[in-house]
Amino acid sequence: MRQSWKSWSVLFGGLILACLPLTAPAAPQLAQASHLDAEARQAAKAGGPLIILYSRADCSFCKTIKRDFLGPLAVDPRYAGRVVVREVAQDSNAALTDFAGRDTTHARFAAAEKIRLVPVVAFYGPDGRQLHEPIVGARLPDFYQSYLEAAIEQSTRALQRKP
Template sequence: MRQSWNDGVRLIGALILACLPLASPAAEALPAAAALDAEAAAAARAGGPLIVIFSRADCSFCQAVKRDYLQPLAADPRYGKRVVIREVRQDSDAALRDFAGRPTTHAAFAAAEKVKLVPVVAFYGPGGRRLHPPIVGARLPDFYQSYLEDAVEQSALALKKP
């Protein structure tokens, strides 16, 4: 009787572990922007935009946009090789090189871009040229993927124009 009770406890424990989410906060991380001039040039060579998400550490909507939309976009064969995705933290003093190659910080760059509320997903070409209006906020979850994919396609077309 004691053995079957232990087996039951083990089974319940295994079921509980199986139900826990596999993603951790680290899984929601995107590469931090470091050299926007070089990152935008690399994206343009690949035929797509530099996608920058402006975020904050305490922003749950930012985490959702990264996890639910930007990471899957980067993994999607239709888009992953054409885009470069970077994160700029509005609440960070981490070093950053702007589109002109000048040293700045994440927070200073976000302020210069007039980012007040996050998340903001912006689409850049070489030299910091805006290729598409940014997606501000989390918007409607049912349509966010469409907004994002449309912005990537329109940005790729804008790259081809002088």
Template structure:
């Protein structure tokens, strides 16, 4: 009996070990430091796509599951965009593009985001590069809207060849 319990314990532990990384892979990176993300974006010459969400929003979960997480997981997008998530109701600390401390909710309010899901694409200076995509819109065209916003962001960033000063 003890041997059977030990075997089941090992199987359960092994299963839990496998689901941890899988869960991390099926979500977006929560925004923590846009100033650091902006330095990376400037080096790579890519825009930063921000998905504004709320934990109770089923459309947000659908946008993540069907569109943004697959983009985030696709190595082809790593050379085109940095993707982050911001919870519009959160008081979690966040460093803004300007390097100043703020919160996720304050960042959303500063960008006039009150409806979720909303997608905005920014250049490394924190300037929006296209119109916000508000709501899930027509699901059949949503991927196209995201692609167009990323392409516009890339044109803006690569056209300006943005570099951020790291010192005086």
């Protein structure tokens, strides 16, 4: 009896492993922007920029940026609680409140910001002013983290200089 229980547990364990997906993990979900005015004030109060990823559902580079860089940023002790990261979907008509408190949509806001190609990572202060040049495209993956960290640090310094 004992031997058959072992056989069944090995077989069952093998079946479970066989059912697990062999694909790469999905890109983490970033919080969708909803009230940019409040989200930017929240970030500034914490001492950092509001970071917005402009993306599209069909953009594989956007998924890579979320998975490899912006998702981990939220749990990085150097940045957790200091920056607010949101996503604006260029191809979405989801409701959005802009920096001036006006109602718009994700697609209209992205168009107003002149976002044409994605991914774009932009850095904003509480008044909706960009604090640093946006990071456009996926660039070189080996250096992307450095680009992102430099932009966050420069944006943070720009916030501190503001009267």
